[in-house]
Every structure is written in C-alpha cells, then in structure tokens.
Amino acid sequence: MFNKIFSKLKNNNEQNSEKFVDVGEHKFLKNFKKITITLLILFVAISYYVLLVPINLRSAQFYSYVLFILCLLTVIFFIDSLFNKKSGIIYKTSIKLIVIIIAALVLSNLYSSPILQAKKYAMLIKKQEGVFETDVKSADFNKLPVVDRDMAIKLGARKMGEMGTLVSQYDIDETYSQICVKGKPLRVTPLVYADTIKWFLNKSNGIPYYINIDMVTQNSTLVKLSSPIKYSLSDKFSRNLYRHIRFGYPTAIISQINFEIDEDGKPYFIASVVEPTIGILGGEDVKAVIVVDASTGEMKKYNTDEVPTWIDRVYPAELIIKQLTDNGQYERGFINSKVKQEGVTKPTEGYNYITMGEDIYLYTGITSVLSDESNIGFVFVNMRTKETKFYPVSSAEEFSVMESAAGAVQEKAYKATFPILINLYNRPTYFMALKDDAKLTKMYSLVDAQSYQKVAVGNTIQETVDNYRKITTDIAIESTDIISKEIVVEDVKSVVVDGNTVFYIKVQGEDKIYTAPIDVDATLAFVKQGDILKVLGNDAESTFIITGLKK
Known part of the structure; x- marks a missing residue:
C-alpha cells in the first residue's frame, strides 16, 4: 500500500505541488497520525505516573523528559509530512525547538560551570x-555511639527474627537513619512490604512497626505503632511516598527522603527539596523540606530557616561533601585549583556522624590535595542548619588511624570502622570499633589524633579508656580539662567489668555519677559513705571520670 502511496505522491507532485494523494489514501494517513498522537499522549501520562518528573524549568530531569517527548513528536510529524504539508511545518518547528533547548542548556551549563563561577x-x-x-564538650562515654549502620542491620535482623509472624510479610528497610531524640543517638528504620503480593494482602493494615536501635546500649526495639505507616517508599500507587509527594508538590526537586521520629516516637518522612543556585542547573542546595506524616500522609513544607528542631537531617551527606569539596577547590579561583593549587583542600574519603546536644553533625577530615598523609584540620557540619565549623588542627588522616588501631591487634585481623572525633583531655581523639570478618564489634580503640602512635584498645569502652589513660599520662597532666574537686561520698558501689573493678560513686548534692577503676588508686577499695575525697578528673555531661586522688 505504501509503495502505491509513494508512487502517487511522486506523480501528483509533478502535476500539482499542492495536491498530495487521493481522498481514500489520505484518510488512512490521517488515521495514522491520530493513532500515533493518541498513543503518545497515553505514553506521556503513563511515563509521568511512573517517572514522577518534577515540572520545574530548573530540573535537568524535566529537560531530559521534554526533549525525549519532542523527539518522539518530531518522528511522528516527519512521517506524516510526507503526505501532509502542514505536518512538515510542525516537525521542522519541533526540530528548531529541540536545537534551541539544547543550545540554551549548553550555554547555561557553561555560564554556571566552575570555570566562570568558581567563587x-x-x-x-x-x-x-x-x-x-x-566548641566540643568532653566526651561522655555513657553516651558514646558504638553502633554503625552495618551493626544496626545485624541487630535489626536479629530483632525481626524474634517476630515469626512478621518475617513472612515484611522486610526491613536497611537505611537506618542516624538521628538524635532527647539527646540520645538512635538509628531508626521502618519495615517494608516483602513484595507486591504482600502489599495487596496487608495494605489495609499498613506497616505496624519500625525498628529503633539505641546506638549507645545497642538495644534494639521493634516499636508498635498505634497508627500504622500507610505512606512509604514500599507502598504502591497513590500511597507510594514519592508519588504522594510529587502529586502534592509537582514542582519540587526531591533530593533525599529520610525516615525520622519526633520526640514522642511518631514516624515521619523528611524529603529534602533542592534548587539550583547558579545559572539554570548549577550549584544545587537545599531550600526546603517536606514533612510527611507516615500514618496519615499529611504533608507540610518548611523553608530551611523554619525547620522544626526535632528534625535532624535536612541536608544530604553527599551534598555536604560535594559542597566541602567545591569550597576547598575553588576558594581561590578556578585557575588556582588546576595550576598552582595553593591552599586547595578536599575532604577525606569517608565521614561519620556525632551527636552534640540535640543535633547530628557530620564529621570529616580536611586534607591538602597535594598530600593525603595527614589532615590540616577537620569540620563538623550541623545536618539540620548546615552550620559548619572548621578546626585547623593538624592530625593524622583517618585511614592511617584505622590502620594503626587495627595494627594494635594485628594477630586478630580485625578491621577498624571509620572513626568519630571526640574531645578527650581537651585534645581531638579518634574513637572507633574493631570488627571481625563477620562485621561484629569485638573491641574498641582510642587514638590521639595528633600523635597516632598513641593507641589504646580494649574489650569494653571502659577498659579502652583505662588503657588510653595509662599511655597518655603526660597529656592528661598537661590538659586544662583536668578538674580538681572536693566531694562528699553519699554512696559507693563496685562492679567487676571484664576482670577490672570499677567504682561508681554518688556524691552529696550532685546527680552526676563519679567513676574510677581500681588502678587509679588502691585506697578506693576502702572508700565509704561520708568520706571526703579530693579528686582529679574529666567532667562530662552525666559523669565525672576520676583520673587521680589528691592525698
């Protein structure tokens, strides 16, 4: 049929440039265009429902989607233009539009590139x-987080295994966001539907639990909800969390979605909304968050300066690291970053989180691009406000410290986790866990950040602190963090921890607990109620660590 059409088209063009084909054949071509346009509209509707592209002129995903649709449209009208002069005008216009969009994007990317916008x-x-x-309070070893994500996954799986009826219907989301609730570092994550069939079977009941892991005590809890989660990333159709947000905020560019709980343990999803700040697409930064009630689906948008204080994670860690990289690289201009490289820095390859007060901070070291053997300092970044503090303290690079800690027990072949930085004796000190091949925590280590040959390991945190004190007596004596106090003993208890006797002393007029291992002073074994002691030590939030007694 098409051969006949092309033949007639050629003859007709030779006879009359405005006459294309006869009426019967032309009806077929009209139907072809109508069918393909209808299919294209259907494709756009379905693909948008699946891809959930933000309708935003500052979204790269939006431009990619539009260009793809325009290409399909161009093909349809090109075919139809062989028989319809008006379609020729449309497909040529479509090509021009595609070229204009691509050219605009290229020019915009050039304008917003670090070459021109380094500052x-x-x-x-x-x-x-x-x-x-x-800025950094002395470490409170009763609040030191020891559970990383790998450990959280194992603890959560163990807790889930205790609930036999749940295992067949739900899995665990292995994200395990680190948050802070009432000053306690926690890792929380929701359950997810095991598969699509399980969703159909359980969607009316929702997700009845989430997992809460205390990062200090390592206690894992399967928290039962009075109002189950009915909007999540594992839900389908209109209850899918991403789709729910997209239809509520069609222009929002979503970067990351975190699971968090408020002070009362109520579950929410926190979606970070980013916008380019340089040119059309360059320099993304968080401008708002969308808070979604996981049970009801109710949503509320907050600008970054209005975010409720119970929310811990507004800025994605990957975004923070990229901005720190750009800051260190381009602070003195683009040419300097590539040629002279004077003062050019970069974050170290890893990062970790530490709780300070009611907030979560991202920690990472800062090193020169010309040398990666040591850090020239380190930064703490508030994950809610993006307040960033730089501490220009020369220290060992984290991976060197990890090797040093693992080397202290090299016969066991343990591997160190990425360290967190704490204040001990008013000095930056690395704390990390040592794990076996099964990723189970076996020991702990403390390493002086400025002199990483000083390494202490122990089977418990208390033992590690005791061992560290023994090898850092010179630092402890010189430290302005050492406090001298006179106390009246109200009560005293002794506990044997891994073969070491530790004394816990309650002092008159204070809620704080004083702790001291027996090797601080042998006379501790004879302390009783009413005794007056002159102690030296480190004052933390809820404890006082005794490092010596004055005679």
Whole structure:
C-alpha cells in the first residue's frame, strides 16, 4: 500500500505541488497520525505516573523528559509530512525547538560551570573557624555511639527474627537513619512490604512497626505503632511516598527522603527539596523540606530557616561533601585549583556522624590535595542548619588511624570502622570499633589524633579508656580539662567489668555519677559513705571520670 502511496505522491507532485494523494489514501494517513498522537499522549501520562518528573524549568530531569517527548513528536510529524504539508511545518518547528533547548542548556551549563563561577561554588557552604576544646564538650562515654549502620542491620535482623509472624510479610528497610531524640543517638528504620503480593494482602493494615536501635546500649526495639505507616517508599500507587509527594508538590526537586521520629516516637518522612543556585542547573542546595506524616500522609513544607528542631537531617551527606569539596577547590579561583593549587583542600574519603546536644553533625577530615598523609584540620557540619565549623588542627588522616588501631591487634585481623572525633583531655581523639570478618564489634580503640602512635584498645569502652589513660599520662597532666574537686561520698558501689573493678560513686548534692577503676588508686577499695575525697578528673555531661586522688 505504501509503495502505491509513494508512487502517487511522486506523480501528483509533478502535476500539482499542492495536491498530495487521493481522498481514500489520505484518510488512512490521517488515521495514522491520530493513532500515533493518541498513543503518545497515553505514553506521556503513563511515563509521568511512573517517572514522577518534577515540572520545574530548573530540573535537568524535566529537560531530559521534554526533549525525549519532542523527539518522539518530531518522528511522528516527519512521517506524516510526507503526505501532509502542514505536518512538515510542525516537525521542522519541533526540530528548531529541540536545537534551541539544547543550545540554551549548553550555554547555561557553561555560564554556571566552575570555570566562570568558581567563587559562587566555594560559597555554597561557609566554614567558620572554631576552637575545638571550647566548641566540643568532653566526651561522655555513657553516651558514646558504638553502633554503625552495618551493626544496626545485624541487630535489626536479629530483632525481626524474634517476630515469626512478621518475617513472612515484611522486610526491613536497611537505611537506618542516624538521628538524635532527647539527646540520645538512635538509628531508626521502618519495615517494608516483602513484595507486591504482600502489599495487596496487608495494605489495609499498613506497616505496624519500625525498628529503633539505641546506638549507645545497642538495644534494639521493634516499636508498635498505634497508627500504622500507610505512606512509604514500599507502598504502591497513590500511597507510594514519592508519588504522594510529587502529586502534592509537582514542582519540587526531591533530593533525599529520610525516615525520622519526633520526640514522642511518631514516624515521619523528611524529603529534602533542592534548587539550583547558579545559572539554570548549577550549584544545587537545599531550600526546603517536606514533612510527611507516615500514618496519615499529611504533608507540610518548611523553608530551611523554619525547620522544626526535632528534625535532624535536612541536608544530604553527599551534598555536604560535594559542597566541602567545591569550597576547598575553588576558594581561590578556578585557575588556582588546576595550576598552582595553593591552599586547595578536599575532604577525606569517608565521614561519620556525632551527636552534640540535640543535633547530628557530620564529621570529616580536611586534607591538602597535594598530600593525603595527614589532615590540616577537620569540620563538623550541623545536618539540620548546615552550620559548619572548621578546626585547623593538624592530625593524622583517618585511614592511617584505622590502620594503626587495627595494627594494635594485628594477630586478630580485625578491621577498624571509620572513626568519630571526640574531645578527650581537651585534645581531638579518634574513637572507633574493631570488627571481625563477620562485621561484629569485638573491641574498641582510642587514638590521639595528633600523635597516632598513641593507641589504646580494649574489650569494653571502659577498659579502652583505662588503657588510653595509662599511655597518655603526660597529656592528661598537661590538659586544662583536668578538674580538681572536693566531694562528699553519699554512696559507693563496685562492679567487676571484664576482670577490672570499677567504682561508681554518688556524691552529696550532685546527680552526676563519679567513676574510677581500681588502678587509679588502691585506697578506693576502702572508700565509704561520708568520706571526703579530693579528686582529679574529666567532667562530662552525666559523669565525672576520676583520673587521680589528691592525698
């Protein structure tokens, strides 16, 4: 049939440039265009429902989607233009539009590239120089987080295994967001439907539990909800969390979605909304968050300066690391970053989180691009406000410290986790766990950040602290963090921990607990109620660590 049409088209063009084909054949071509356009509209509707592209002129995903649709449209009208002069005009216009969009994007990317906008990229995050011993409180070893994500996955799986009826219907989301609730570092994650069939069977009941892991005590809890989760990333159709947000906020560019709980343990999903700040597509930064009630689906949008204080994670870690990289690379201009490289820095390859007060901070070291053997300092970044403090303290690079800690027990072949940085004796000190091949925590390690040959390991945190004190007596004596106090003993208890006797002393007029291992002073064994002691030690939030007694 098409051969006949092309033949007639050629003859007709030779006889009359405005006459294409006869009426019967032309009806067929009209039907072809109508069918393909209808199919294209249907494709757009279905693909949008699946892809959930933000309708935003500052979204790269939106432009990719539009260009793809325009290409399909161009093909349809090109075929139809062989028989319809008006379609020729449309497909040529469509090609011009595609070229214009691509050219605009290329020019915009050039304009917003670091080559021309290096200073703007450097200013996406603003570092303030801080004083470590003033800004970072002395470590409270009763609140030190020891559960990383790998350990959380194992603890959560163990807890889930205790609930036989749940295992067949639900799995665990292995994200395990680190948050802070009432000053306690936690890792929380929701359950998810095991598969699509399980969703159909259980969607009316929702997800009845989430997992809560105390990062200090390692206690894992399967928290039962009075109002189950009915909007999540494992839900389908209109209850799918991403789709629910997209239809509520069609222009929002969503970067990351975190699971969090408020002070009362109520579950929410926190979606970070980013916008380009340089040109059309360059320099993304978080401008708002969308808070979704996981049970009801109710949503509320907050600008970054209005975010409720119970929310811990507004800025994605990957975004923070990228901005720190750009800041260190382009602070003195693009040419310097590539040629002279004077003062050019970069974050170290890893990062970790630490709780300070009611907030979660991202920690990472800062090193020169010309050398990766040591850090020139380190940063703490508040994950809710993006307040960034830089501490210009020369220290060992984290991976060197990890090797040093693992080397202290090299016969066991343990591997160190990425460390967290704490304040001990008013000095930055690395704390990390040592794990076996099964990723189970077997020991702990403390390493002086400025002198990483000083390494202490122990089977418990208390034993590790005791061992560290023995090898850092010179630091402890010189430290302005050592406090001298006179106390009246109200009560005293002794506990044997891994073969070591530790004394816990309650003091008159204080809620704080004083702790001391027997090797601090042998006379501790004879302390009784009413005794007056002159002690030396480190004052933490809820404990006082005794390091010596005055005679």
